[in-house]
Amino acid sequence: MATVLSGNGAAAWGFRLSRVQCYPYYPITPSTACSQQISRWVNDGAMNTVTINAESEHSAASQIIAAGKDVRSGTATSSKGLLYMIEVLENAAGGSIPCGLFIGNRATGAPINIWADNSDAYAMRDSGLIQLFAADGQEALDNIIQGYRIAEDLGVRLPFAVNLRGFTGTHAYEGVEIPQEIDVDRYLPPFAPLNPLFAPEKPVTYGAMLSATFYRRHKRNQMAAMSNVAEVALKAGREFGEIFGRPYGLFEWVGDEKAELVVALMGESASPGDAVTRHLQGKRGIPGVALLKIRLFSPFPAREIAQALAKAGTKALVVFEEGLHHGAVFPPLAQRIATATHLHLGTDAPKVASVIGGLGGSEVRQDHFQQMFNLADNIAEGRPYRTEPYWLDIAEDPIFAESEKEAAPQLWKRWGEVWKKQARKEKYFDPLPKNTEEIRIYSRAGQGAITSAVGFTGAGIESGLQLLTVPAFGSERRGAIITTDTLVNDRGKRKIRSFNRAWDVVILYDDTILSSPEHNVLEGLKEGGVLLVNTSRLRVTKIREILSASESRLRVFTVPASEIAQGLGLSHLNMAMLGALHRVYEKVPFEKAFGYYEKHVPRPRESSLEAIQQGHAQTTDREAVRAKKERRLVVSGDFLDWRPEDHSYDLWPTALEEIQLG
Numbered sequence: 001m002a003t004v005l006s007g008n009g010a011a012a013w014g015f016r017l018s019r020v021q022c023y024p025y026y027p028i029t030p031s032t033a034c035s036q037q038i039s040r041w042v043n044d045g046a047m048n049t050v051t052i053n054a055e056s057e058h059s060a061a062s063q064i065i066a067a068g069k070d071v072r073s074g075t076a077t078s079s080k081g082l083l084y085m086i087e088v089l090e091n092a093a094g095g096s097i098p099c100g101l102f103i104g105n106r107a108t109g110a111p112i113n114i115w116a117d118n119s120d121a122y123a124m125r126d127s128g129l130i131q132l133f134a135a136d137g138q139e140a141l142d143n144i145i146q147g148y149r150i151a152e153d154l155g156v157r158l159p160f161a162v163n164l165r166g167f168t169g170t171h172a173y174e175g176v177e178i179p180q181e182i183d184v185d186r187y188l189p190p191f192a193p194l195n196p197l198f199a200p201e202k203p204v205t206y207g208a209m210l211s212a213t214f215y216r217r218h219k220r221n222q223m224a225a226m227s228n229v230a231e232v233a234l235k236a237g238r239e240f241g242e243i244f245g246r247p248y249g250l251f252e253w254v255g256d257e258k259a260e261l262v263v264a265l266m267g268e269s270a271s272p273g274d275a276v277t278r279h280l281q282g283k284r285g286i287p288g289v290a291l292l293k294i295r296l297f298s299p300f301p302a303r304e305i306a307q308a309l310a311k312a313g314t315k316a317l318v319v320f321e322e323g324l325h326h327g328a329v330f331p332p333l334a335q336r337i338a339t340a341t342h343l344h345l346g347t348d349a350p351k352v353a354s355v356i357g358g359l360g361g362s363e364v365r366q367d368h369f370q371q372m373f374n375l376a377d378n379i380a381e382g383r384p385y386r387t388e389p390y391w392l393d394i395a396e397d398p399i400f401a402e403s404e405k406e407a408a409p410q411l412w413k414r415w416g417e418v419w420k421k422q423a424r425k426e427k428y429f430d431p432l433p434k435n436t437e438e439i440r441i442y443s444r445a446g447q448g449a450i451t452s453a454v455g456f457t458g459a460g461i462e463s464g465l466q467l468l469t470v471p472a473f474g475s476e477r478r479g480a481i482i483t484t485d486t487l488v489n490d491r492g493k494r495k496i497r498s499f500n501r502a503w504d505v506v507i508l509y510d511d512t513i514l515s516s517p518e519h520n521v522l523e524g525l526k527e528g529g530v531l532l533v534n535t536s537r538l539r540v541t542k543i544r545e546i547l548s549a550s551e552s553r554l555r556v557f558t559v560p561a562s563e564i565a566q567g568l569g570l571s572h573l574n575m576a577m578l579g580a581l582h583r584v585y586e587k588v589p590f591e592k593a594f595g596y597y598e599k600h601v602p603r604p605r606e607s608s609l610e611a612i613q614q615g616h617a618q619t620t621d622r623e624a625v626r627a628k629k630e631r632r633l634v635v636s637g638d639f640l641d642w643r644p645e646d647h648s649y650d651l652w653p654t655a656l657e658e659i660q661l662g
Contacts, residue, residue, distance in 0.1 A: 010137030014144025031104030093128025115361020255290030302340030357392030448574030579615030
């Protein structure tokens with residue numbers, strides 16, 4: 001049953017289907033929406049759980065430990081919130097408490113940064129928790145259920161954390177299959193407390209002080225429990241696949257079975273890597289290639305990964321890292337892989353290089369993976385390479401540099417001879433096939449663009465297509481220009497989650513964005529693509545004049561969405577823009593989509609449906625005469641009040657959390 005869910009919403013379903021009985025939380029971006037959804041379910045009676053609005057992350061972690069001695073418990077957090085929990089979470093591991101966490105991964109600073117990388121996950125790597133990494137909302141949901149199955153095994157009894165990249169994972173909307181409760185109950189037995197806190201007939205002490213003799217013995221036993229995780233996780237993943245059709249291992253190998261060149265990484269950033277790997281397979285002059293998507297980070301499956309690389313005959317392994325290990329030779333993932341291959345393969349181990357990217361929300365693109373496979377090819381050929389990490393998207397520290405002008409002088413002095421002996425091979429940089437269609441919306445925060453894009457995603461999924469909507473979030477206030485991107489794929493069953501940034505349609509919810517000095521609305525728009533503008537004052541010819549764009553460069557459509565919304569008494573113009581989108585983009589048929597909107601449209605229902613119809617009918621590429629009155633956003637104190645989750649919790653996304661599109 002496909003349902004439109006954000007990554008946060010999918011994680012909430014993971015806790016709900018696992019029948020978590022106690023859920024303390026202290027919200028923090030970007031994982032807030034997971035806790036909000038659970039709180040709403042509890043309030044509505046849909047989830048039989050005790051929620052506790054804790055006064056801090058430290059308290060929330062303490063509470064899942066206290067509760068986890070008797071019942072199944074869990075929470076969600078991110079970034080500094082997770083760091084605040086770590087002091088307590090070490091007690092969860094040492095106390096053998098199998099509680100669960102969902103982490104919307106986010107940078108930790110300083111400097112302050114609210115966007116994604118693995119800094120928070122890496123900060124907890126030595127705390128004794130099981131760590132699983134998910135690539136999308138579906139995997140987040142599935143991994144939470146499996147996490148409890150693994151953690152509660154009698155040979156393990158340890159806490160676990162499921163990681164999903166912030167925003168591009170937590171706030172991305174796509175189709176997610178929600179398992180049936182009866183099947184999850186069959187897979188995940190009820191929680192069995194081994195030493196309950198409230199058992200007067202068998203009193204126990206938690207958190208006792210131990211002298212050195214007993215402390216070291218306890219820690220040895222804790223390590224032994226952690227060493228059991230890999231085998232338990234394999235069994236849990238296999239049985240999950242037998243019931244739900246989605247098997248899981250310790251890692252996923254994407255590409256050639258015999259791959260000389262491998263790029264290893266974790267989490268949602270594997271999406272563009274998947275596209276590049278499949279593109280390079282079988283190309284003339286390119287050895288076998290593969291992507292190693294690591295799911296289990298702690299405990300690290302060193303032996304299994306080394307065996308997979310040996311079986312493939314891998315010569316060069318590039319490890320893509322979205323976090324740092326200050327002062328270490330390599331960042332955490334590369335360090336673990338290098339150690340694993342050295343210990344288990346010895347002189348037959350592939351050469352390992354480290355590449356750092358994606359920090360602080362930096363975009364992880366397809367061309368980055370083309371560079372990394374190119375680098376791996378150089379290494380496999382025996383060319384020299386750096387013994388310290390490479391950095392993506394830093395001009396003065398490039399992966400490939402053939403002259404001193406391309407690099408900082410001090411770096412050229414250190415690595416110039418290595419750079420000169422590497423070759424940038426154009427066969428790795430051939431344009432990837434455009435097997436998707438892409439839509440970008442420019443709007444002002446508070447106009448409801450995300451709400452309409454999520455609705456469009458639901459209609460497209462019901463029409464049999466694969467859609468993904470990824471809003472952009474940041475520190476903007478209401479009225480600031482934001483983007484919302486939607487990817488449409490109808491070519492086969494393989495899930496595609498990677499944008500080419502080549503837009504078929506660009507939509508402007510406000511015509512003043514045309515003159516924004518910070519936003520070039522034609523950037524990335526395909527030749528002959530469509531531009532749709534909400535305007536009552538600009539004609540098509542004037543829009544072309546503003547953009548200096550010919551008729552062959554793009555098609556221009558206009559719709560008076562603000563007028564339509566005002567005439568219907570609506571506070572948002574997004575429903576009129578939704579109807580207009582169907583007029584300029586027919587891949588999702590309007591008639592079929594309207595049937596979906598009739599069932600799921602936001603309140604007020606009749607006015608919203610009428611706005612969709614009028615927006616569709618009044619969209620034109622002709623020189624219609626418009627009213628000259630310029631409309632601007634109403635600026636008030638209330639309008640300028642900003643909170644990070646405003647866009648996620650408009651009526652439509654909230655309602656969709658419970659809608660199944662069977």
